[in-house]
Amino acid sequence: MQKSVKPIRTGEEYIQSLRGRDLKVYLFGELVKEPVDHPIIRPSINAVAKTYDLAVEEEDLSAKSSVTGKLVNRFLHIAESAQDVVLQNKMQRKLGQLTGTCFQRCVGMDALNSLHSTTFEMDEKHGTKYHKRLLEFIKMVQYENLVIGGAMTDVKGDRSKGPTEQEDPDLFVHIVDRDDKGVYISGAKAHQTGCVNSHWMIVMPAMRLTEKDKDYAIVGCIPADAPGITYIYGRQSCDTRSMEPGDMDQGNSQFSGQEAMVIFDRAFIPNELIFMDGEYEFASMLIERFTCYHRRSYVCKTGVGDVLIGAAASIADYNGVPNVSHIKDKLVEMTHLNETIYGTGIASSYQSHKMKSGVWQNDDMLANVCKHNVTRFPYQIGRFAQDIAGGLMVTLPSEAEFRSPETGPLLKKYLKGRKGVDVENKMRILRLIENMTMGRNAVGYLTESMHGAGSPQAQRIQIARQMQLGYKKQLAKDLAKVQEEGDETLENSDYFKRVFKLDNSNE
Amino acid sequence: MQKSVKPIRTGEEYIQSLRGRDLKVYLFGELVKEPVDHPIIRPSINAVAKTYDLAVEEEDLSAKSSVTGKLVNRFLHIAESAQDVVLQNKMQRKLGQLTGTCFQRCVGMDALNSLHSTTFEMDEKHGTKYHKRLLEFIKMVQYENLVIGGAMTDVKGDRSKGPTEQEDPDLFVHIVDRDDKGVYISGAKAHQTGCVNSHWMIVMPAMRLTEKDKDYAIVGCIPADAPGITYIYGRQSCDTRSMEPGDMDQGNSQFSGQEAMVIFDRAFIPNELIFMDGEYEFASMLIERFTCYHRRSYVCKTGVGDVLIGAAASIADYNGVPNVSHIKDKLVEMTHLNETIYGTGIASSYQSHKMKSGVWQNDDMLANVCKHNVTRFPYQIGRFAQDIAGGLMVTLPSEAEFRSPETGPLLKKYLKGRKGVDVENKMRILRLIENMTMGRNAVGYLTESMHGAGSPQAQRIQIARQMQLGYKKQLAKDLAKVQEEGDETLENSDYFKRVFKLDNSNE
Amino acid sequence: MQKSVKPIRTGEEYIQSLRGRDLKVYLFGELVKEPVDHPIIRPSINAVAKTYDLAVEEEDLSAKSSVTGKLVNRFLHIAESAQDVVLQNKMQRKLGQLTGTCFQRCVGMDALNSLHSTTFEMDEKHGTKYHKRLLEFIKMVQYENLVIGGAMTDVKGDRSKGPTEQEDPDLFVHIVDRDDKGVYISGAKAHQTGCVNSHWMIVMPAMRLTEKDKDYAIVGCIPADAPGITYIYGRQSCDTRSMEPGDMDQGNSQFSGQEAMVIFDRAFIPNELIFMDGEYEFASMLIERFTCYHRRSYVCKTGVGDVLIGAAASIADYNGVPNVSHIKDKLVEMTHLNETIYGTGIASSYQSHKMKSGVWQNDDMLANVCKHNVTRFPYQIGRFAQDIAGGLMVTLPSEAEFRSPETGPLLKKYLKGRKGVDVENKMRILRLIENMTMGRNAVGYLTESMHGAGSPQAQRIQIARQMQLGYKKQLAKDLAKVQEEGDETLENSDYFKRVFKLDNSNE
Amino acid sequence: MQKSVKPIRTGEEYIQSLRGRDLKVYLFGELVKEPVDHPIIRPSINAVAKTYDLAVEEEDLSAKSSVTGKLVNRFLHIAESAQDVVLQNKMQRKLGQLTGTCFQRCVGMDALNSLHSTTFEMDEKHGTKYHKRLLEFIKMVQYENLVIGGAMTDVKGDRSKGPTEQEDPDLFVHIVDRDDKGVYISGAKAHQTGCVNSHWMIVMPAMRLTEKDKDYAIVGCIPADAPGITYIYGRQSCDTRSMEPGDMDQGNSQFSGQEAMVIFDRAFIPNELIFMDGEYEFASMLIERFTCYHRRSYVCKTGVGDVLIGAAASIADYNGVPNVSHIKDKLVEMTHLNETIYGTGIASSYQSHKMKSGVWQNDDMLANVCKHNVTRFPYQIGRFAQDIAGGLMVTLPSEAEFRSPETGPLLKKYLKGRKGVDVENKMRILRLIENMTMGRNAVGYLTESMHGAGSPQAQRIQIARQMQLGYKKQLAKDLAKVQEEGDETLENSDYFKRVFKLDNSNE
Helix, strand or coil: CCCCCCCCCCHHHHHHHHCCCCCCEEECCEECCCHHHCCCCHHHHHHHHHHHHHHHHCHHHCEECCCCCCEECHHHCCCCCHHHHHHHHHHHHHHHHHHCCCCCCHHHHHHHHHHHHHHHHHHHHHCCCHHHHHHHHHHHHHHHCCCEEEECCECCCCCCCCHHHCCCHHHCCEEEEEECCEEEEEEEEEEEECHHHCCEEEECCCCCCCHHHHHHCEEEEEECCCCCEEEEECCCCCHHHHHCCCCCCCCCCCCCCCEEEEEEEEEEEEHHHEEEECCHHHHHHHHHHHHHHHHHHCCHHHHHHHHHHHHHHHHHHHCCCCCCHHHHHHHHHHHHHHHHHHHHHHHHHHCCEECCCCCEECCHHHHHHHHHHHCCHHHHHHHHHHHHHCCHHHHCCCHHHHHCCCCHHHHHHHCCCCCCCCHHHHHHHHHHHHHHHCCHHHHHHHHHHHHCCCCHHHHHHHHHHHCCHHHHHHHHHHHCCCCCCCCCCCCCCCHHHHHCCCCCCCC | CCCCCCCCCCHHHHHHHHCCCCCCEEECCEECCCHHHCCCCHHHHHHHHHHHHHHHHCHHHCEECCCCCCEECHHHCCCCCHHHHHHHHHHHHHHHHHHCCCCCCHHHHHHHHHHHHHHHHHHHHHCCCHHHHHHHHHHHHHHHCCCEEEECCECCCCCCCCHHHCCCHHHCCEEEEEECCEEEEEEEEEEEECHHHCCEEEECCCCCCCHHHHHHCEEEEEECCCCCEEEEECCCCCHHHHHCCCCCCCCCCCCCCCEEEEEEEEEEEEHHHEEEECCHHHHHHHHHHHHHHHHHHCCHHHHHHHHHHHHHHHHHHHCCCCCCHHHHHHHHHHHHHHHHHHHHHHHHHHCCEECCCCCEECCHHHHHHHHHHHCCHHHHHHHHHHHHHCCHHHHCCCHHHHHCCCCHHHHHHHCCCCCCCCHHHHHHHHHHHHHHHCCHHHHHHHHHHHHCCCCHHHHHHHHHHHCCHHHHHHHHHHHCCCCCCCCCCCCCCCHHHHHCCCCCCCC | CCCCCCCCCCHHHHHHHHCCCCCCEEECCEECCCHHHCCCCHHHHHHHHHHHHHHHHCHHHCEECCCCCCEECHHHCCCCCHHHHHHHHHHHHHHHHHHCCCCCCHHHHHHHHHHHHHHHHHHHHHCCCHHHHHHHHHHHHHHHCCCEEEECCECCCCCCCCHHHCCCHHHCCEEEEEECCEEEEEEEEEEEECHHHCCEEEECCCCCCCHHHHHHCEEEEEECCCCCEEEEECCCCCHHHHHCCCCCCCCCCCCCCCEEEEEEEEEEEEHHHEEEECCHHHHHHHHHHHHHHHHHHCCHHHHHHHHHHHHHHHHHHHCCCCCCHHHHHHHHHHHHHHHHHHHHHHHHHHCCEECCCCCEECCHHHHHHHHHHHCCHHHHHHHHHHHHHCCHHHHCCCHHHHHCCCCHHHHHHHCCCCCCCCHHHHHHHHHHHHHHHCCHHHHHHHHHHHHCCCCHHHHHHHHHHHCCHHHHHHHHHHHCCCCCCCCCCCCCCCHHHHHCCCCCCCC | CCCCCCCCCCHHHHHHHHCCCCCCEEECCEECCCHHHCCCCHHHHHHHHHHHHHHHHCHHHCEECCCCCCEECHHHCCCCCHHHHHHHHHHHHHHHHHHCCCCCCHHHHHHHHHHHHHHHHHHHHHCCCHHHHHHHHHHHHHHHCCCEEEECCECCCCCCCCHHHCCCHHHCCEEEEEECCEEEEEEEEEEEECHHHCCEEEECCCCCCCHHHHHHCEEEEEECCCCCEEEEECCCCCHHHHHCCCCCCCCCCCCCCCEEEEEEEEEEEEHHHEEEECCHHHHHHHHHHHHHHHHHHCCHHHHHHHHHHHHHHHHHHHCCCCCCHHHHHHHHHHHHHHHHHHHHHHHHHHCCEECCCCCEECCHHHHHHHHHHHCCHHHHHHHHHHHHHCCHHHHCCCHHHHHCCCCHHHHHHHCCCCCCCCHHHHHHHHHHHHHHHCCHHHHHHHHHHHHCCCCHHHHHHHHHHHCCHHHHHHHHHHHHCCCCCCCCCCCCCCHHHHHCCCCCCCC
């Protein structure tokens, strides 16, 4: 089903694998001829390519998969221990450091892992064959080393209404037809990360479904270049700077994220790639497990945060003030916030437990706590970076001025900092900070940190479900010597069981 | 000295007055032919034009000036009462509301007012004639209703060194020559707000000076189009969207701020427009009085904040969730923060006192407190706006997609919100939020809020100078019955005298 | 009706005026013989006494009253200008500085002022005579210079139910009987500030009432020692230290606040002291105007904050670290937060407007913003004070140890700080910080800052009512060029009218 | 050397083991006859006793020690794996939940573990026998199951001076004499947690030492009742409520913390219990390793936080408002903050590595991040608890009023909440919240969270040392394409090595 059969190894091979596909991608009102060569799209492809190159450079990052018995890229690996889950985080932080942006490959990893346990439990209940199908698919992508995107967030229309209550049934992706080979789906998924850069997309529902939503309970795989798919590329702040000559004003000219709207118009999913088909009651299980993984995957932002802290420290250095106490204190605070995100993510991964299917699932409460910190701290870190950078970050003339024979010499004369600092380097670092706090990569570092994997309120709801107030009330009442009828400790969360589990080396 | 002699009345007349000047403005490596017609520059001119139009629409905003005896634009008025100072704030808020950006005229207002008292006290000590010269200048600009820019922040070079210790003496603006007509200055001023849109610039020093810095102790007026001045225009996030067709992607297509680097190469200031020439010991007085006015002028950001709160409320409405409790709660918090800025600004203005020259000066402690809140709260308000806006704000396709016959209908189908909401309007509001939190006007609403009129640390230093710890320690010791020698209450701030002054209707 | 006819002038005379009353006050299960002499109660009486002494020391604080034509204590004055309202704040800050606690006299001031306008408008609608009666009462208390307490917050029972829906009708104070002389009321008011120290109490409803709540719509005055009134004294953290020998461990041995539960059992209010009797629809007007004044009265906490900042600065000094950068930075932050409260309060008072009755009412939005800051910043200031104080604040041995011949010399040897610092003084300052952040005066500085004049959520509701989202949405839509039907600007708040009013020297 | 030879098993046996010792404890100026029976001291003993009872109830909490080969209380266990370090945290959270206070046994655990590696490395360099001696001591205390306190924080005198520069050499504990049996020490240690409740104390230096400080480089063990030791008990907020009749007003009548000043006057340490004697250059190593463990031991506060969250939820329930959105939202925020502390602590423990001696040491950066969060979040959680509790928490009459025949019925009538709620239970929960936010256990939950194991600034210094700005600057420069000489990545922290270590199952 996929053209390439020799596994992709390097970033360069990955980029080659994307060429010549018949993708229908629209950008600025025009059909893009070859996305790989489009200056606005290319940096996002480079970021994915880095996930290949890193695996080559640091072989230990790969994992031995029980599915295929071979070493596979960890983005395609099914977690076989708590440590495997932790190692995802470490890889994410490293890639954040190397790209300073979203490298787009976590959705696929988290989708495969959450489907592993969910299909197993669906089969258990319904006698279906989804789990085996999924394993076949995993084998193939592990062998060929492909990029898997997810397609989850429906465009939703009126948010106070469910899928079948909308005026237009297509506002949620659903089955519009089926034959004995498979199903046909229509609808649209909004802000899909890295979709144009994927080989396959996993289509999944994005909300709790009821019996009347059966046609919306569809999970399946589809090649990114399948007929019936249209991509409309999202604009990012300062995106057209990638089309300008030079590389300074872009800040981070090599890497960026990508989000596009994906529209399905009777796109086909063959039976052997369907992993849910009508089992609506499993939609919320899949979503919860996926978001549980994915909210902790935002540990990647600590790698991006490392870059921004480094940029702020560099500009302080260029300005000759690296040892001024308030500057140092702000760098400490940025680090403290960044590591707090990291710590809560690692704790969630470490506090994993084994599911029936054998895959390991991270801790739900701590995953939400991690992501909730991600919705806050990057904004604070970004603000500190702007504080340290100084106003020049937003009043700097363009690279063209710097290169111009009239104005270039003036800038070199007047933008001089402390002795020994090259004006161009100073401008480059300022543009990087602009890129990360207002420009292309602010999209990923700030706004996506806010809304990706669920907006802040989604985490609060999930924390509320897990917080075991009954258990805690009983603690308080015991200490206050309150005598009362009624058993406080009945509740449907088992967070404290996980907290007080003495051993996480097995289930 | 100024060509127009009939006073400028309307915004349109103001724009006409800018045409045909021989300004040397560089942008993207090229000399700009006519700034008024440059699509990137024009929105900043429109913002200044609004200060004229508002004065026409709301005549009460004008003030009766004792200098000329006529009604003048408040931006050119010398404050004759605490209420006059308060009214500056109210006008600033209103203009922030109407433009959603920086309207660039406060620096001139604050410079004229601080020079009023400083020149008076210089003359008192040195027997100079600066105050009279200033009054003549004020008369002229009041009659002609001109825009006055300031030129204060030197490029500074190595920040650990003073003007004369720099390798290149030009890193601070200074007198390089003089004849019996006046002086010639060289150097550069960084990130000058609205300079290209001004008729005159007031050149001022930006740091405390010592005896050996005499040549740097120069204050004077110079026409924006004087020979020897070069402007290098600053880039803003998303600035080139103003050059694209359409007006949606710009968010706020009509208004923006402006900052440029101004380079003086032997630019001439005639004697009658010199207001300080070597009286280095008055530099810090002038700067402190100017920043005291100017830090409280940032009340303008509450007007901009009103727009952003309105945009957030609008998108909540379009999404069908205006009454969801967490949304409403965030709008309340945004309002609370915005009004806290306003309150501290108004209190500073209200707690003004009369200077020897007759002008009223606002409260220094509270001005710094106001600005310090401005360096924090807009970032929080912006973050809340992004929270309410949802991820679509950064993944929205371009206006070109919306207008395209292929993708336009898809967007209209799939970006539909609650019934009755026009997709274009939803996109427009999202683009406005992007504009204010990541785009062109984020420069003014966020980064300039951080650094304009002094970075956060500058306010902390000023608060430290005013905080009268001796007075407060004595309060604590009295209550704790501490018996000790030594008079705690000797200190050089008189903040509490102002706090406990019973009447501010006169000095 | 009041025994003293010669006006009270000094604190000492005030204390004498409280003696010999037949108050029924319970504390620790016993009837208190003479509250004035009870060591736990006395510090709260001293705090009220300070409001008299200050008026003697600083005569300017008094106000010329149009009601009596004489100079009166500002706590009894009806505000006749915006400046009068501002001056309340200044007096409040000063008294906070001098007592480090709640001086309990603001409720009466704010009640008289809000009744002034409300009775006027009731009479206008109903043809009643409440306003005249009120003026008579004001005359009397101004002549005799008395302390007026309020009795507002009902005990409320089940908070999800109104007065008449409670199982027990007494859970809100109401009329239980009436004759031609007056009415008899029963019920209880919780946590009444300074009630035992008042000469009179003004009984008022505390929630919006409906027609069936007519018997609860009672406002009237009653002497604190009237038959049928029982006081149950509230416990404060560390209250019994006031009964121990010595004065060190109390931190602030001289001053404290006071709150008690007041129970009315058929207490009588004569007709001439009734200011509302059944006009239920005016209950919410009265409450809103009262809380509007009262929320801004919390500017007093900035005076208390000054003491705590002073205490923190003193201990830093004793520890030899006053110039360490992080210590200084924390003192600056404490000051910044404290002055932010002050600024928002002053702005609310300054932005007052004249009511129909002639009294001036402060700005509602800004009053709520001020109080909302009060529910946050004292906690932060307190935390910084504990940070600077060091752990010794909570591990310090008792004064008895310090005075003991065995342990005293050990403490003097081992608690020594930098040279020249007396160990006793160091202990005294640490105890003062304990007092203000955990002890008796933490009740007033922290918890009362949270809940007094309405808990945080009450301010958020009021801010929501005032925030004019329609107006702000229109601003955003205009800038974003949104074309839409519907007039956004219809709303029942007129906050922006007050913001943009050009003159507050008259109505 | 220790009287008891049969191991202590239960809390009751532990309490018995404390009786009859000849401790010299002063409280309120008097020598305490039997601390076990003193009502103020007893709750702190109960808290330690709980560490025994929990080990009996949950046998899994015990650890198999390689030192003795038997199951031992984890407080006496030397960590043999990362999981062992994690399990300390889990036990700490559980005990925080069960006692609502500080159970005082972590200092000993952290001291033994940090001495394990430090003595090993001292021996390696100096050929000393400290490690063997330590193992003997550990064997003994593991066999007998004793409580080990630490004695670290010197009283310090003038903080700008080192041990030998003080006017009085005793301001840091030091050797004043020695003979062939051992050494004699004098000096004082401030705010020592649980010292009176310990069987043994480990004396350790508290600051980096230099060659001239050799006499201060002393580490050794001493029985709590050794001659020459005097304890002066610290006062806690509301401590004397423990001496009042009844148990309501205490809030948590059963448990509290303990801190006292310990004064050594020629106290003797025998040679076989000396673990450092003059090796001054190892002082900072010991301190850094100890604080590294100990800062993460503050995860105990999340257990205390659970109680406070439970108390807040209970009072919301009693008030009939558990489902009001802002109440629920505050409970979610409290939980989020509490779990953020937990997550950072667990991550630090999990990211442990094996030391040369075989003990496992947790991650330094994350330990400091954990503790730094502890200095902030409990204050916020406490503030939210007060918000939810309402003002009654600080205005509640005493238990005596509740029991009195006159006032008891009035309180039962008027403090009624929603139907079915017992007034006494409501009062008990309010008193518990008071206890934890202002009373005895606020000392541990707030102020000790601030200062224990080092004040906030100490963590910031340690974070600064670990933050590898060079590494991060290089990341930024690579992305910004900055070409520069100089290797940024040389630095003495290896945090990122630990972050990117792929396996923590062995060294």
